[in-house]
Amino acid sequence: MRINPETVDRIKQSADIVEVVGDFVALKKKGANYSACCPFHNEKSPSFNVNPVRQIFKCFGCGAAGDAIKFVMDIDGVGYGEALRYLANKYQIEIQEEEVTDEEALRQNARESLYIILNFAKNFYLQQLHDTDEGQSIGLSYFRERGFTNDIQKKFELGYSPDTWDAFTKEALNKGYTADILEKAGLLIHKEGSRAAGRQTAGYDRFRGRVIFPIHNVAGKVIAFGARILKTDKSGKGASQPKYLNSPETEVYHKSDILYGIFQAKNAIRQLEACYLVEGYTDVVSLHQAGIENVVASSGTSLTIEQIRLIGRFTPNITILYDGDVAGIKAALRGLDLVLEEGLNVSIVLFPDGEDPDSYVRRVGAEAFKEYLKKASKDFITFKTETLLQDAGNDPFRLAAVIGDVVNSIIKIPDAIKRQVFFHRTSEMMKVDEQMLISEGNKLLRKLHTQPKPQERGNRPTIPQGPQDIPFSNDGPPADFFESESTGPASTEIEESSQRTKLYYQEEAFIRLLILYGAHELEPTISVCAYVLGEIQGIDFKDPVFHHLLTLFRENHGREVVLQTDYFQNHHEKEIRNLTISWLTNKYELSTLWTEKFEIYVPSELDMLDKSSFINILRLKKAFIEEKMKICMEELKKATTEDQENALMNEYIFYKGISMAAAKELGSVIG
Template identity: 35%
Template sequence: MSIIPDTSIEEVRDLSDIVDVVGDYVRLKKRGSNFVGLCPFHTEKTPSFNVNPSLGIFKCFGCGEGGDVFSFVSRVEGLSFPESVRLLAERVGVVLPEEDGPGEEASENESIYHALRFTARYFFSALSGDDAEAARDILRERAITPESVKTFGIGFAPDGWEGLLTQAQKAPIDPDILEKAGLIIPRKDGSGHYDRYRYRLIFPIFSHVGKVLGFGGRIIRPDDEPKYINSPETPVYNKSRVLYGLYHAKNAIRSQEEAILVEGYTDVISLYQAGVKHVVASSGTALTPDQVSALARYAKTIVLLYDADKAGLRAALRGIDLILKSGLIPYAVRLPDGEDPDSYVRTHGGPAFEAYLKDHRQHFVDFVHENARAAGSMDTPEGRAAVQRTIVQSIALIPDDLVRESYLRTASGVLDIPDVQLRPVLEAARRGERRAAIRQERRRMRTTLSGSEEPALKPRRGPDKAALPAEKRLLRIMLEGGLDMVEWIMGNMPLSDFTEGPSRRMAEMLVEQYQNEAFDRNVFLSHSVDATIRSLTAEIMTVELEPSENWTRRKNIRVPGLDENATEAAASAMVLLKLHRLREQETHLRQAIFQAESGGEETRELNRQLVELKRFEKAVKERKFIDAV
């Protein structure tokens, strides 16, 4: 790469509006002659990140980071100085020497970007070829206009195995770089490469500053498999960070302070051309925290369009928590049955779509409550308690005190429970969140300090203890009931209620499976788990776990058999387990009181705790979990 002349650097600096550039990453508000926002370089809740447009500089008073527009881009994008100049030059339309091809010294990433840009142009022009008729038919059916084709760079990958490879080599682009860019695949016999995308409609995936990062390729022949081929992760394409359509949507999102989240490429394109421009898709992945923070640079609220099936609801619930956690406000909207955003906007037009979104958006409290009621979860006391807990736990994620309070009052209205009754649950959930945040921070620091991506040190554990009958029942119910049951049970009790040892480790693994939506009960019997989990699993899956007669008689608690309603069985097992934990605490307390009394010490506080404990115990017996925590 040739050296960029100083005059060009100054020209790029003059033409780059620092507020505009920073605004792509940070939601800025005008304050006096400065603009302020939340710093992208450190985590903060009140803005200490300042941009001064007349001086062309930024400065964070929280972490000390500061500089000009080039150092901002360099830091935020992880680029070298010349790369930052080139990125900004592209943005303001300054032509730098040797812009068409990277020279020998170009970094590998720049070569990959170059290969991707070349490929995007190749696919785009192939769409006008004679062999692309069927691809153009699909676009016509979906009423995608030529203007949208241009805006989104839609293209066509011709049939055949080496079309792109041959053209790229003429350019010349090294096959090694094409492979690193995810565009070609090495042949198994080692004799060269072949194209990844063959006879497909192509949707380029852009970064938020308009760089091509990868492609999604949709089938043209209905019986081809799979329906979509997406670029693999590459040095420049990290799927969990990228949102499809963000490059085109970001200005609209910024001005409306709202983003609509849909599922597919064509949903984004159809809405955009109908004038609904603040729309993005998290294509290929479930919504990730990084994607939400990318949106948080521009938006305050996020509207989730969801499918009413189970997977759709679960995805929406997960999305809601991610969004709340990042300080944004989620709304959920369900389209009429049988409609997707693409079909809706084609039939009714953009303004009708926006009106529908305004009229049908639900805040998350209503959303969770209504879906729980529809699913019958509000028909039993423990079901209601679980729903209340789910909602309050979501509220606990909201970082802003005032917003959180306001949602607590909303929840109290929707659930018809005085908010004083919800508050203890909220406080407990917030303590849990803080602990989790601290753990995560510690883990991050350890990773940074050791410079490795190795998982954090294992938390210190006491000696393994044997599982209690009640938790064996719970584990079995989860194994048999799958993700829904894991969700319900773990929504009602903390992992710490499980005995330290194989049973807690097993519960942790189930929670992990739940989080990854990858339920696999066989793994617990496989050699990938430690022997204690294996033998526990074998035991709980084979031994008859009928409730002991003793329990029923002694504690006067009804314990149904496992073949009865599984939820009911789980609820009563949870009661037994919680009571067991409370009794342990009670024993400790009584010992402490005894010791204090014999030492002539004050016992009022300990006695108060004992009374409190007894109250909890009563509430647990009456299954008022929500009051008992």
């Protein structure tokens, strides 16, 4: 089914770019616009800009750009249709759909199919928990025993999978889903030899006999499941089964990229400017129930660079809550330098022996738990220093190793002022000379900077260049809408800049003027478009994109139609769309202090349209004439007769006179 055009228009009109982007990134007001660190590539200084007037976003670092729909597509890796459905659900718009052809139906996006079956599975597990005797006696009893209320169960969409081999699989097959899609979603495990036997069921449920914790992505879609076993199986071998079982990696679920509870916690993290990181599902649910909602879990995996950056979208402050397992903490300390490298402020809270966040908050209550967090919280460097010093004792060799280890962590902090503060604090704790620590840090930094930077950490690039390719969806715009923005003008700017001529930049400035201000009137009945086009008759543009745009303006002007900016902002050609958004988005804004404090009025580009139009025309003509002069000089070198030489020289002198006249008007100096 395809969403009909009227519904698409309603979605576009309802979606607010600030609200949509704000669900995924912590935005800060900056003049008339909003800014943030780009979620599509790794950066320390914000270069990601959101324009609420034009309803567009633009990153000056990686070149990512577009509207609210494009943002959802890029951030969530979904097709056009799925992005529309997400926005329709967010703004409570009823979707009206149209029939599609068989050929279009075959092109249904594979990722969207996975989202659909995973959502079906979530609803099945919910129904089993609340509407069956087994679910109520086993699953619901477990959740109530842990003190989870009905509201918190609903918030996290907790469920139960019946203790039979293929209850879910049979239900899914009866509803028309295929065994292949069930397996791709990680819900079905094939029995040995079942493929060859050609059975319809062809396997068994992965999560049978377990309570279910759905894992949501940032947008709130179910992408995987975590499941906890509650009893031994009938053969008495339950003890050999893992306590927790997670979905395998799929096309929509990469465990190193996601944090459990991020969807439920993101707003609280952004508002409180702090994030608590725990280890397990029940820790997250228990803390939410206690009113501590800015908490997520790494789901038993080691903390990854992708998870750190996911937290960094919403806050630079992260507090990691550990239980009393000292051996586990020492192992984890080695991986936390990654957090420092990303510029996050890391603190550690250690719970008493035998306690974890879930058990401790249930034992002492919410208020006492919050008070404990305040008292027990230590910054990462201090915690690491104290822990390693205690382990080293008085052994001088081990103490020297501790100094090297701690200094190696401090130099990972990008901010120089923070590094200086930690060097000073560490020198006091270790009773060593501060300058010695700084010198050792500088030595390590020099060594680090002379080493070639690895292109990858693990199997993934350390700095993704903009959004990845978006798969085609049957109910979307033309295919080029889904191309990676990293292949647009921003990513090739360095390569092309050396090849661009003065004429190119004047053509660009001229087209920019037409797209942004072509419909504005210089005088009654005389638009910018009518004026500038009338002044450049006989001039054609050399760049193919600008030539195409100039032709569009000329053809429509001939029909007494002036193309508006919105036409190009939503153009079906990606390059035109990107150029328009880049021209609409200013990297820097004039401070309001000029008028508010100093009472100095600075005219805007709109205020000086008549002058800028005239200057654009002159500069374009001058650049156009200079290209003609170059051609004359090149042909003069090839001339074989005196008559040819004289004709070319006269032509050159003619062009030179026009160029000098234009330069005089512009106030340029001609050598």
